[in-house]
Amino acid sequence: MTKIQIRNLIITVGVGLVLYLIPAPGDLKPQAWHLFGLTVAIILGFILEPLPIGAVAFVGITIVALTGTLKTADVLTGFASTSMWLIVAAFMFARAFLKTGFGRRIAYVILRAIGGSTLTVGYSLALSDLVISPATPSSMARAGGILFPIARSICSVLGSEPETTPRKAGAYIMQVVYQTEGIVCAMFMTAMAGNPMIVELASKTAGIEISWGMWFLAALLPGAVAMACTPLLLYKICPPELKKTPEVKALAAEELKKMGPMSRDERILAGVFVLVLVLWTTGQWTKLDATVVGMLAACILLLTKVLDWSEMLTEKGAWDIFIWMGSLVALAGQLQKVGFISWFADVVSSSISGLPWLWALILLVVVYMYSHYGFASLTAHISAMYAAFVAVAISAGAPPYLTCLALAYTANICLAITHYSGSPGPMYFGAGYMPLSAWWRVGFIFSVFNLIVWVGIGSLWWKILGLW
Amino acid sequence: MTKIQIRNLIITVGVGLVLYLIPAPGDLKPQAWHLFGLTVAIILGFILEPLPIGAVAFVGITIVALTGTLKTADVLTGFASTSMWLIVAAFMFARAFLKTGFGRRIAYVILRAIGGSTLTVGYSLALSDLVISPATPSSMARAGGILFPIARSICSVLGSEPETTPRKAGAYIMQVVYQTEGIVCAMFMTAMAGNPMIVELASKTAGIEISWGMWFLAALLPGAVAMACTPLLLYKICPPELKKTPEVKALAAEELKKMGPMSRDERILAGVFVLVLVLWTTGQWTKLDATVVGMLAACILLLTKVLDWSEMLTEKGAWDIFIWMGSLVALAGQLQKVGFISWFADVVSSSISGLPWLWALILLVVVYMYSHYGFASLTAHISAMYAAFVAVAISAGAPPYLTCLALAYTANICLAITHYSGSPGPMYFGAGYMPLSAWWRVGFIFSVFNLIVWVGIGSLWWKILGLW
Numbered sequence: 061m062t063k064i065q066i067r068n069l070i071i072t073v074g075v076g077l078v079l080y081l082i083p084a085p086g087d088l089k090p091q092a093w094h095l096f097g098l099t100v101a102i103i104l105g106f107i108l109e110p111l112p113i114g115a116v117a118f119v120g121i122t123i124v125a126l127t128g129t130l131k132t133a134d135v136l137t138g139f140a141s142t143s144m145w146l147i148v149a150a151f152m153f154a155r156a157f158l159k160t161g162f163g164r165r166i167a168y169v170i171l172r173a174i175g176g177s178t179l180t181v182g183y184s185l186a187l188s189d190l191v192i193s194p195a196t197p198s199s200m201a202r203a204g205g206i207l208f209p210i211a212r213s214i215c216s217v218l219g220s221e222p223e224t225t226p227r228k229a230g231a232y233i234m235q236v237v238y239q240t241e242g243i244v245c246a247m248f249m250t251a252m253a254g255n256p257m258i259v260e261l262a263s264k265t266a267g268i269e270i271s272w273g274m275w276f277l278a279a280l281l282p283g284a285v286a287m288a289c290t291p292l293l294l295y296k297i298c299p300p301e302l303k304k305t306p307e308v309k310a311l312a313a314e315e316l317k318k319m320g321p322m323s324r325d326e327r328i329l330a331g332v333f334v335l336v337l338v339l340w341t342t343g344q345w346t347k348l349d350a351t352v353v354g355m356l357a358a359c360i361l362l363l364t365k366v367l368d369w370s371e372m373l374t375e376k377g378a379w380d381i382f383i384w385m386g387s388l389v390a391l392a393g394q395l396q397k398v399g400f401i402s403w404f405a406d407v408v409s410s411s412i413s414g415l416p417w418l419w420a421l422i423l424l425v426v427v428y429m430y431s432h433y434g435f436a437s438l439t440a441h442i443s444a445m446y447a448a449f450v451a452v453a454i455s456a457g458a459p460p461y462l463t464c465l466a467l468a469y470t471a472n473i474c475l476a477i478t479h480y481s482g483s484p485g486p487m488y489f490g491a492g493y494m495p496l497s498a499w500w501r502v503g504f505i506f507s508v509f510n511l512i513v514w515v516g517i518g519s520l521w522w523k524i525l526g527l528w
Numbered sequence: 529m530t531k532i533q534i535r536n537l538i539i540t541v542g543v544g545l546v547l548y549l550i551p552a553p554g555d556l557k558p559q560a561w562h563l564f565g566l567t568v569a570i571i572l573g574f575i576l577e578p579l580p581i582g583a584v585a586f587v588g589i590t591i592v593a594l595t596g597t598l599k600t601a602d603v604l605t606g607f608a609s610t611s612m613w614l615i616v617a618a619f620m621f622a623r624a625f626l627k628t629g630f631g632r633r634i635a636y637v638i639l640r641a642i643g644g645s646t647l648t649v650g651y652s653l654a655l656s657d658l659v660i661s662p663a664t665p666s667s668m669a670r671a672g673g674i675l676f677p678i679a680r681s682i683c684s685v686l687g688s689e690p691e692t693t694p695r696k697a698g699a700y701i702m703q704v705v706y707q708t709e710g711i712v713c714a715m716f717m718t719a720m721a722g723n724p725m726i727v728e729l730a731s732k733t734a735g736i737e738i739s740w741g742m743w744f745l746a747a748l749l750p751g752a753v754a755m756a757c758t759p760l761l762l763y764k765i766c767p768p769e770l771k772k773t774p775e776v777k778a779l780a781a782e783e784l785k786k787m788g789p790m791s792r793d794e795r796i797l798a799g800v801f802v803l804v805l806v807l808w809t810t811g812q813w814t815k816l817d818a819t820v821v822g823m824l825a826a827c828i829l830l831l832t833k834v835l836d837w838s839e840m841l842t843e844k845g846a847w848d849i850f851i852w853m854g855s856l857v858a859l860a861g862q863l864q865k866v867g868f869i870s871w872f873a874d875v876v877s878s879s880i881s882g883l884p885w886l887w888a889l890i891l892l893v894v895v896y897m898y899s900h901y902g903f904a905s906l907t908a909h910i911s912a913m914y915a916a917f918v919a920v921a922i923s924a925g926a927p928p929y930l931t932c933l934a935l936a937y938t939a940n941i942c943l944a945i946t947h948y949s950g951s952p953g954p955m956y957f958g959a960g961y962m963p964l965s966a967w968w969r970v971g972f973i974f975s976v977f978n979l980i981v982w983v984g985i986g987s988l989w990w991k992i993l994g995l996w
Contacts, residue, residue, distance in 0.1 A: 061833065115830050115837040122823040132610050132820045140608035142600050352600045355590040362583050363537075365529065369583040373848055376841045 061110070069110035076101025080127075086407075092400040094129045099391045099434070106384070106480070107496060114380040117387035130394055138390030142351040143200055143437070143483045144382055149354030150204025150487065151378035153336075154212065155371060156361050160325040162333075163213030165316070170210070171217065172312040178218070178229050178300040182291040185211055185233065186240035190287065193244045193251040196340045198350035199438075199475070203241060203484030205336055205354060211237050212491055217312075218302055222492035225301075230493035232300035236291050238488040239506050242475030243286045245438070246514065249275040250344075252472055254439035261447045262464040266454055270464065277525065278465050282518040286473075286510060293509065297502060298494070325366045332357050381486040388436040388480050395434070396444050404431070405448040417457035424449045425470050425515055429507055432474035438482050442471050459528035466515050473510040477503045529578070537578035544569025548595075554875075560868040562597045567859045567902065574852070574948070575964060582848040585855035598862055606858030610819040611668055611905070611951045612850055617822030618672025618955065619846035621804075622680060623839060624829050628793040630801075631681030633784070638678070639685065640780040646686070646697050646768040650759035653679055653701065654708040658755065661712045661719040664808045666818035667906075667943070671709060671952030673804055673822060679705050680959055685780075686770055690960035693769075698961035700768035704759050706956045707974050710943030711754045713906070714982065717743040718812075720940055722907035729915045730932040734922055738932065745993065746933050750986040754941075754978060761977065765970060766962075793834045800825050849954040856904040856948050863902070864912050872899070873916040885925035892917045893938050893983055897975055900942035906950050910939050927996035934983045941978040945971045 061069070079097025084090045102120035106113050121135040138144060157163030174180045189207055196202050211233050215221070220228035245252035249259060249272045259270045322330065339346065339353040361367040372378075395401055408427055412420050428441075428449055435441040446467060453463040475482045479489035479499050489499055522528055529537070547565030552558045570588035574581050589603040606612060625631030642648045657675055664670050679701050683689070688696035713720035717727060717740045727738050790798065807814065807821040829835040840846075863869055876895055880888045896909075896917055903909040914935060921931040943950045947957035947967050957967055990996060 111830060112837040114841065118823070118840075119827045119830065122820060122827045125820040126816070126824060128815075132613075132817050132823075133608070136608040136610065136613055138608070139613075140601070140604040140606070142604060145600075145604055145607075347596075348594070349600050352590065352593040355586070355600075356594060359587045359590045362579065362587065369580040369848075370844065372586075373582065373844045374842065376838065379841045379847060380837075 065110045068108035072101055072105040072108055072110055072116075075104055076123075086403075088403050089399060091129060092395070092398040092403065094127065095124065095391070095395055095398055096400050098124050098127070098129060099395060102387070102391070103433070107500065109496065112380075113496075114383045117384035121387045121390065124391070134394055135387070135390050137393060138386035138388065139382070141386065141389050142349065144386045144389065146198070146200050146351040146354045147204060147381055147385065147483060147486060148378050149351070149358045150200070150208070151375050151381075152358040152361065152367060152372055153205055153354065154209040155375055156325075156329050156367050157209035157213060159371075160323065160329050160366060161319065162322075162326045162329045163209050164217060165319060165322070165326065166210050167213040167217045168312040168316045168319075170214065171308050172316065175305055175308040175312055177304050178232060178302055179291060179295055181214060181218075181229075182233060182236035182294070185214075185237050186244075186287060186291055189237065189240060189244045190247065192337070192341070194248045196337075197250050197253050197255075197343070198340065199241060199245050199252055200483035201336075201340045201350040201354065202244075203237070204487050205340070205357070206333075207237050207241075208484075208487045208491075211488075215491075215493070217315075218305070218308070220300075220302070220493070226493040227298075227301050229300045229302045230491070231298050231498075232294060234488045234491055234493050235294050235298055235502055238484065239290050239294060239476045239502070240287060241484050242473045242482075242510070243283060243290065245475055246469045246472035247276065247279050247283045248272075252438060254442045254471065255468070257439065257442055258446060258464075258468045258471060261442070262450065262468070265447045265450045266460040266464050268460045268464055270468075275468075278518070278522055278527065279469065281521040282469070282514045285517060286513045289509075289513075290506070293506075294502075297505060298498070325364075328364050328366050329361070332360050335360075377490055381490050385436065385480060385483075385486050392434070392436045392440055396440065401444040402448075405445055409448065409452040412452060412456065415456060417453065420456035421453045421458045421463060421466065422515075424453050425466055425511065428467060428470050429474050429477075429511060432477050432481055436480050436482075438471060438475055441474070446471060462519060462522060462528040465522060465527070466519065469514040469518065470511070473514055474507065477507050479503075533578045536576035540569055540573040540576055540578055540584075543572055544591075554871075556871050557867060559597060560863070560866040560871065562595065563592065563859070563863055563866055564868050566592050566595070566597060567863060570855070570859070571901070575968065577964065580848075581964075582851045585852035589855045589858065592859070602862055603855070603858050605861060606854035606856065607850070609854065609857050610817065612854045612857065614666070614668050614819040614822045615672060615849055615853065615951060615954060616846050617819070617826045618668070618676070619843050619849075620826040620829065620835060620840055621673055621822065622677040622955075623843055624793075624797050624835050625677035625681060626684075627839075628791065628797050628834060629787065630790075630794045630797045631677050632685055633787060633790070633794065634678050635681040635685045636780040636784045636787075638682065639776050640784065643773055643776040643780055645772050646700060646770055647759060647763055649682060649686075649697075650701060650704040650762070653682075653705050654712075654755060654759055657705065657708060657712050658715065660805070660809070662716045664719070664805075666808065666811075667709060667713050667720050668951035669804075669808045669818040669822065670712075671705070672955050673808070673825070674801075675705050675709075676952075676955045676959075679956075683959075683961070685783075686773070686776070688768075688770070688961070694961040695766075695769050697768045697770045698959070699766050699966075700762060702956045702959055702961050703762050703766055703970055706952065707758050707762065707944050707970070708755060709952050710941045710950075710978070711751060711758065713943055714937045714940035715744065715747050715751045716740075720906060722910045722939065723936070725907065725910055726914060726932075726936045726939060729910070730918065730936070733915045733918045734928040734932050736928045736932055738936075743936075746986070746990055746995065747937065749989040750937070750982045753985060754981045757977075757981075758974070761974075762970070765973060766966070793832075796832050796834050797829070800828050803828075845958050849958050853904065853948060853951075853954050860902070860904045860908055864908065869912040870916075873913055877916065877920040880920060880924065883924060885921070888924040889921045889926045889931060889934065890983075892921050893934055893979065896935060896938050897942050897945075897979060900945050900949055904948050904950075906939060906943055909942070914939060930987060930990060930996040933990060933995070934987065937982040937986065938979070941982055942975065945975050947971075
């Protein structure tokens with residue numbers, strides 16, 4: 061280990077130890093407090109990286125089990141979660157895109173059409189996500205099965221590789237797809253799995269009905285502003301070294317000619333691609349969840365030998381994400397189970413009572429946003445906090461529609477705050493184009509930007525719409 | 529795919545389809561019948577290998593979920609099971625044995641002492657297992673953490689590698705440790721995790737008390753016969769090409785001299801080895817389960833850089849076993865949950881009523897033994913069938929102690945029947961020294977041998993002891 065790694069290890073262990081040893085505040089169970097302390101230390105370890113993050117997670121859950129904070133079986137629950145296996149399947153899918161050349165072909169087609177600059181490429185990827193999102197409620201399926209393989213292929217075609225030339229185009233492109241993903245989730249009630257739950261909770265807690273159309277109308281102005289600004293803003297914040305690419309269109313056309321007609325494997329992959337797209341968009345009728353569709357895609361690729369089994373087993377990146385994200389999913393789920401989350405919501409609620417409603421609402425929105433540093437899933441966060449926060453704001457006197465919508469969109473735009481904040485994160489971050497510290501910095505900048513656009517501009521827009 | 533692979537794929541799919549389509553017998557729920565049919569097809573796929581077994585398992589659970597036989601989340605439950613993560617941890621441990629040279633050193637020490645022939649090596653490994661077993665109730669921990677790394681190192685030292693020279697010594701040695709493992713489990717009440725459950729079930733169902741001493745005394749004669757014969761019998765059935773190795777003792781001594789003193793990494797590994805041995809044997813007091821101890825070992829190796837994280841991720845064999853064994857563990861657990869197992873036990877019970885007790889008991893023992901083809905865990909099998917079978921035999925008039933003991937030992941010796949029949953199997957089979965068909969053949973031969981020894985000779989021995 062280097063000196064810095066040892067220093068970071070000491071800091072991580074030290075913070076964990078201190079949090080573990082100080083007594084649980086208020087009436088919180090010691091078990092819940094210990095779990096919180098160890099989870100904070102693990103997340104700190106993700107940032108400081110005294111070991112690779114997969115190893116940090118593995119050591120972390122071992123300590124959680126060794127100290128008896130959780131049973132061994134409980135720290136492993138994340139490895140059976142459907143979203144983890146969708147990630148594994150998506151990795152296989154992306155591997156096939158790379159191996160067959162199909163990803164390169166799609167990238168060339170896009171670049172031939174709009175390859176004039178890195179900026180236009182960024183916009184076109186964001187728009188592609190938007191177009192399929194109303195009918196594909198799994199953001200992970202969109203990211204892992206569709207956008208990530210294409211974005212990754214475009215980076216390679218533009219000559220940007222994670223080890224040698226990350227800033228040429230890759231860092232920019234990965235951030236564009238990631239930051240716009242949260243916006244796209246917020247745009248439609250059917251663009252993210254947890255949104256229908258928000259609608260239900262809003263109805264139960266605040267007694268208001270949000271239709272598909274109202275959700276979309278309310279999101280239209282802030283969504284349009286955010287979508288229009290994000291690729292441009294990123295262009296300033298993490299500028300790609302490759303800017304104008306006038307020769308790329310001609311090059312792409314030439315390369316496509318060189319590639320010739322599609323190979324057998326490419327045609328199979330294209331068929332599978334269309335199939336999963338159809339199955340993902342028709343999921344609400346066929347009742348096939350996104351994970352089983354992703355696994356089916358991997359099965360077809362295996363049976364047709366487009367992919368070998370040994371290629372699946374050596375897909376190092378998939379297993380790395382599997383371990384660290386799976387660990388975090390388990391810890392986040394258990395934090396809820398042992399009562400930490402409800403205790404936290406209560407503390408926020410009681411400390412806010414007495415404030416004027418506007419300040420109470422602003423504070424609640426901000427707390428909701430940044431408490432997402434402790435979550436690995438939008439849906440888990442919603443089920444833990446949405447209803448409680450809506451109830452507190454309304455009891456402080458905030459208008460119901462304003463409250464429900466502000467918290468609903470906040471529950472989506474917090475997607476891009478860290479690399480583990482939702483299932484698409486590990487994919488884009490895992491591509492390796494950007495160090496963790498930069499990833500978090502950009503995530504924080506856009507959390508502020510999105511709060512201003514969605515809650516600031518949004519609340520004015522909803523006033524004009526007559527919603528409050 | 530080769531022609532044979534395509535033929536085997538058609539057979540596997542065909543059997544699955546036929547079983548799926550014929551109506552469920554009797555009052556069995558269609559879901560339970562479908563799950564049984566698909567599980568049979570998956571196990572058939574393991575034998576015929578139209579694809580590598582990991583891929584068969586992956587495709588299999590995808591089909592189980594696609595057909596709606598189980599929910600997607602249910603087919604994934606095996607991946608969070610503690611025994612799967614003990615296997616992953618054990619693989620890392622074995623990797624460290626290989627990498628540091630510590631495994632080679634231990635192997636040389638053993639060979640210097642008793643390396644006169646492959647047969648003596650076989651016996652000494654079997655005895656090592658026996659010595660630590662009374663205090664190490666996790667057969668997986670013994671196999672994965674202790675015996676497997678040493679056995680694997682001895683094979684390499686004897687010049688037997690899975691790809692090129694499997695029959696030189698490796699196939700023989702792996703089978704010796706595997707086949708004697710089941711015998712060792714049966715010897716002591718504390719040598720296998722499910723045995724205390726047997727004692728409890730025997731007390732509840734038949735009203736008899738089996739003490740630690742009685743268990744051992746009843747096992748003493750059949751156990752001694754089985755332990756004495758197994759390495760010799762295997763020597764005939766799968767003879768190692770390397771037999772007498774007179775030069776090996778001298779060679780080992782010379783190699784040990786060449787290796788010099790232990791390196792830093794070896795010393796750390798030796799320390800970890802002693803630590804886990806202590807923690808595994810004191811588990812009943814410290815309440816640390818075998819999995820968390822295994823994970824702790826992997827953590828120490830990671831933190832001290834004896835192993836790199838990337839080495840853990842590229843441990844292909846671990847992920848392969850993880851997927852196929854994890855799939856099977858989930859399916860076996862769900863077969864119980866949907867009521868197939870209890871239905872099966874009922875069918876056996878009712879078809880046996882009316883038989884003389886001796887024939888009823890023999891039939892029950894044989895059915896118990898071979899129904900283990902459908903199980904991935906001794907403990908799961910015990911919890912599913914032990915009590916029911918004891919009850920049926922006793923109601924047919926069989927003496928309680930004879931019944932309880934015969935089924936108790938059968939519940940242990942069925943360990944080595946397939947490569948997935950318990951958690952040590954995937955390790956030894958996964959080393960790759962023997963093709964699947966040969967593995968199953970040897971497993972079947974020893975199932976017959978063990979039945980004769982344990983139930984045949986055993987019942988006479990228990991008569992002499994005055995137990996019935």
